Amino acid sequence: MKHREVPFHRPNLGPQEEAAVAQVMTSGWLTSGPRVAAFEEACSTYLGSRFTLSVSSCTDGLELALLSLGVGPGDEVITTPLTFVATLASIWRVGAEVKLVDVDPVNGNLDAQGIEAAITSKTKAIMPVHLAGCPAPMKAIKAIADAHGLLLIDDGAHAFETVSDAGKVGAVGDGSAFSFYATKNLTTGEGGLLTLANEEVYERAKRLRLHGIDKDAWQREDGQGFRFYDVPEIGLKANMSDIAAAIGLEQLKRLDSMTKRRQEISKRYDEAFAEIPTIDTPQIPLEGFHARHVYALELTGASSLTQDFLVDALFARGVGTSVHFKPVHLLLGPQKKLKLGSGAFPVAEHYWRTHVSLPIYPAMSDSDVDYVIASVQETCR
Ligand SMILES: Cc1ncc(COP(=O)(O)O)c(C=O)c1O
Incomplete structure (x- = not known):
């Protein structure tokens, strides 16, 4: 057998992505703008999600989901130990506690049976991960969440195309976050997406995505300039650029x-x-x-x-x-x-x-x- 190099990953980018980025570079608008709006709409159509926000990473998407859904100090979030550190980091970043539950030996996903036993009076949310792109048992997990009045926020970093037994990931729980990191099935270099089920939560997450400002940069260019914005609460800096969204739009087509x-x-x-x-x-x-x-x-x-x-x-x-x-x-x-x-x-x-x-x-x-x-x-x- 003749030796060859097959790296663990190589991105699938081509002339379409190059041309799309070049267009943004000459358009005069680099940060969140028309491409981001178009990308969010296209992702929403693909996923069947109600409210969709592009973000700078899945990690930020998870943090925004937790923040905008009101998870914070004193709360516990149940999740899996068999995940990337980002899943847990998002929980700690909002000041909540992590409660781990062991996994299903067959696919490494959160074991629905173990969740029930881990619920305490402090439990506020369940955060399953669709490991490797394999759907977590969302029907069973959603039933537990509903029975106990818990939020369901899933980490879909591996799962943009995944469909669970309860429906398309991104359209099942209260919030789902996806990763468009360099190695992911769909990439924007760095980037992510957050889908939300509730309009009020979405409006809050949208503000919190950009410092908590009540108008985004694109809106601030609407002729009213910077005169009329406010910051009702302090947020993150987690918006996506039009350069990244332009790559994402081309990736979505393929x-x-x-x-x-x-x-x-x-x-x-x-x-x-x-x-x-x-x-x-x-x-x-x-x-x-x-x-x-x-x-x-x-x-x-x-x-x-x-x-x-x-x-x-x-x-x-x-x-x-x-x-x-x-x-x-x-x-x-x-x-x-x-x-x-x-x-x-x-x-x-x-x-x-x-x-x-x-x-x-x-x-x-x-x-x-x-x-x-x-x-x-x-x-x-
Ligand atoms: C399971 C899981 N969750 C979250 C993340 C974080 O994604 P991002 O780099 O977009 O923040 C990753 C990244 O690989 C991941 O594998």
Whole structure:
């Protein structure tokens, strides 16, 4: 097998995005303006969301959702340890407490059964994450949230195309945040999106997105200038630029074909690895749609094959991998805040140690995919 380099990720950007950015650069308007408005409308149509705000990142989107829905000091938010630190950071940033619940061993998503037991008089919200683009069990989680009068705010960083058993992510709960970070299924370089179900909450989030100012920069250019704005409450600086939105608009036009390519690559991996006893392929829920943001192989324990061995062997062959995720309660800073250590969430910890994420992105050629398959087969057999 001839050596080649297949990095863990390469963005899928082309002349369309270049031209769109060039147009913004010469338009005289760089920050949030007409492209942002058009991008928000297009995302809202795609997701079926009621109220939609572009933001500077998913992390800011989650924080804005919590703030505008009134979550703060004295409140607890239930979420998963098997996520990126940003999920928990958004909760701490509004002054609320994190309450972790262990995950489903099959897909690493928040286990709905565990949520009920974690609810206390302080619980204000549940924040599921659709890990890898696999839908969390939203029907069951929403039923729990409704029964206990809790807010449902989901972290859809991996899940722009995901459909859950309760409907499209972004149109189910009180708020959903998405990431358009460089490696995501749809990228704006850096960026994100927040969808909200309630109009008043949306108006508040819109103000809080830009310092709490009651008019955005585009409105301030409406001939009235800066004379008439006020700041009813202090907010974040989390708006998206027209440059980013212009990239997003072009990415949206190609989203269906990019989604299709991810499904094709997943299918090729599923078929190629089906008969190898040392590894299992991801299980897909019967209901809904998996966005295939991450394709993680599971080590079955049928041999002495370890995560470190597989990562190193693939690296030596030029294939980039990743791990989603080291559970957050095992990271230094969060560990100090949570006062929890190894063993606190055994399912999440086992999941972390037994999964390796392979390259999966539309910019992969068929021969890139062949090469990853051959490298995995060679290492795992
Ligand atoms: C599960 C999860 N949540 C939140 C984020 C944060 O996204 P962003 O970088 O857009 O803030 C990430 C980023 O990768 C993520 O993986």
